[in-house]
Amino acid sequence: METLELQAKNNTPYINFDASTGIMVMKGRSTPENSVEYYEPITNWVLNYIQSPAENTIIKVQFEYFNTSSSKCILDVLKKFAEIHKAGKSAKVEWYFEEDDEDMKEAGEDYGDIVKMPFEVIEIPE
């Protein structure tokens, strides 16, 4: 399966989903004009990936900011990854936030409450 890599732009995040290592990275700012259109190829890639995932899947999420529609799309992506955990394979989310960014920390904790898979909220020291 090919790696999905999308470069970060002003209003879209950096995406690097590597099926061979199981490391998935979502990083930056997510305020696309059309969130559904932007996240559609990502969701499709995840749907394919969860059919035969790597031994260990780690989803590393590090957002600076995202808009409301992106929050729903991110949740949908994470829920699809949670299927791996549901199927009995190893999968976890690492939600990174910058030191002093309490809002992003709490957002991570809220996601952790709803996504049914191991979820770690990690502070990045300045």
Place this chain on the structure above:
Amino acid sequence: MSKKQLYENEIGVLSQMRKSITDENISKEDLANEFNTLCDHYEELLDQSKLITKVSDKLQNKLNSANEALANKNIELQDTIDELTKARIGKKAATITFGLAVVLFMISEGVLDPVIEAIVAKVLGDNHTQTGIFKFANILLWATIFGKLIMAILLKPLESFIESYLLKRAHQAAKKLELSTETSTNQS
């Protein structure tokens, strides 16, 4: 972006349930199962709504804080620009005053001093005695010192006047620029 796309799955579940309700051939058991599925989806949707509302509010706070920080930085920047403008104008005013001082000094040496000399000579008349010459030199000295002192005292108020005039002009120019920017923004 339409909500239909964003909530496509949820809308699909709702349509399915509506279809089942209007289906006359559906058994009570199947309908109960459909209803259970709808409840599960409803619960999930409620959880999602709670999360999205919470997260959205938090990120709005973050945006507000960022805007506030930006506004404060703008004020700091404006203060720095004002101070720099003041310093630049102060320097310009000092240069102009220095130039004027040089011109006044030259006028004093070339025009004023000979005039004072002539006046003093006329007052003393033909008194060419030693006392008369000494008196003449003394008056001349004090008259030129007094003239130069007056000029020196006037230099500081002159500098302040030039500085305030230049500042007023700079403020007017800044206001004009602000107005033209506002007009072009409104037009676009």
